Amino acid sequence: MLFKIAVDCIIFTYDQQAHQLQVLLIRRENAPAQGEWALPGGFVDQLEDFAVTAARKLRQETGVDVSYLEQVQAYALTDPTAGQRLASVAYYALLDVAHYAPAADRTHYAQWVDLAQLPVLPFDHGQKVQDAWRRLQEAARHRPVPFHLLPRKFPLNHLQKFYEALYQVPLDNRNFRKWVKGLPYVEALAEVEQGVSHRPSQLYQFNTAAYSAYEQITQRTPY
Amino acid sequence: MLFKIAVDCIIFTYDQQAHQLQVLLIRRENAPAQGEWALPGGFVDQLEDFAVTAARKLRQETGVDVSYLEQVQAYALTDPTAGQRLASVAYYALLDVAHYAPAADRTHYAQWVDLAQLPVLPFDHGQKVQDAWRRLQEAARHRPVPFHLLPRKFPLNHLQKFYEALYQVPLDNRNFRKWVKGLPYVEALAEVEQGVSHRPSQLYQFNTAAYSAYEQITQRTPY
DNA sequence: TAGGTTAACGTAATATATACGCTAAGTTTA
DNA sequence: TAAACTTAGCGTATATATTACGTTAACCTA
16 A cells, blocks of 8 residues: 655744744645645655755755754644545754744735634644644753754743743743753853843853753763 | 554563562464564554554453553664654553463463663664653552562562562651652551561552542642 | 732641561461 | 571651742842
């Protein structure tokens, strides 16, 4: 039994204005579900790892390389409308919103949509977004996820807002600050925010080398 | 481009005598890699969810239902020897060793093998076992994994040995005991071990209802 | 200058994790 | 039958993380 295999991509970004995680949706040009908003992707048409296919599709769609790409899982389409056997592999990716925005004249075809206000998506795309989000939440406990979605230099407040959006919980700013200060890979800069209408905050940045060192000593016990 | 899709199954069990996690390997009957030890599985030949396919293959292989089945991930075979396009989806499962042991006359075809002493496996099966193990370790932090692999009634010592095998670290028996006592879903019984050549231990069992209640209040914060 | 807003520092209480001493209750062996 | 051995099981002290919340400082706007 033979299958066509599609890759579906959940591309996350973080909107600093709205303090919201967003997902890139495109309007489908072909049937089925023609004209509806759905996840970008396409059929696997090269002999290569699925991750490579996903990265290629994303580059074609956005024109830039995503900075983080992980598989969510594979899905069998149990109800294929055509006689065609279909399977799909979902990937989630991170893309700094500053690096890609749909062209103004293309907002009808590609758009960032708030995770909290997703429309109903065709096929199992809704499920895939939820699964990907869950995976992203887990990944962020072990990996430097936020730094892919924030500008290189950022105030602690922005980092906190990001976590609040990711986990959908309010965080205490004093405890959050304390926690971050304990992370050796987030380093303070001798710079402050510009052009804000309140006391400007000190800026911080991610230190890759310090992270690598830290990662190795983070071996959790079973309980 | 069309693909054949295989499911590969990593079936874990726990050997109480050896204090070792084990994986079920079968001897391949067909080429490629004919005669070598490899993961059980087979091609997807029905229009159904991959998990259903995996469960079915496992039932055929072992004659029993596994108690836990989760997808690891999908893999593209980047180097298919035949012109055939191949993809595979790996699943890991848990099976109490007491419920299934290869028949004595079939040990040449199916065998439990210690995780710590796996032979070199063909294709990417070695990688898949490692990935599955990692996933199992993660799952055990959030789900009642050990209780699928231990007898219904067990002494705390056996539970500790299981965790030591899963994470490959020694644990302090006093602290471990304290930790378990804090888990509302592991309940003490009014029974003790039989036939051991030392002081018999009190027996414990998993309480499903208590676990469900506990699970809901276990909402971890971001940090 | 007053009021609003966020930054930034701090303290106390609680919970969790880690290290390790010790006694108890069985079995085995001499 | 007593001594030696093995694992069960209890407890205490210390360090580390988490949580709650009070307070002042710095900058903006009106």
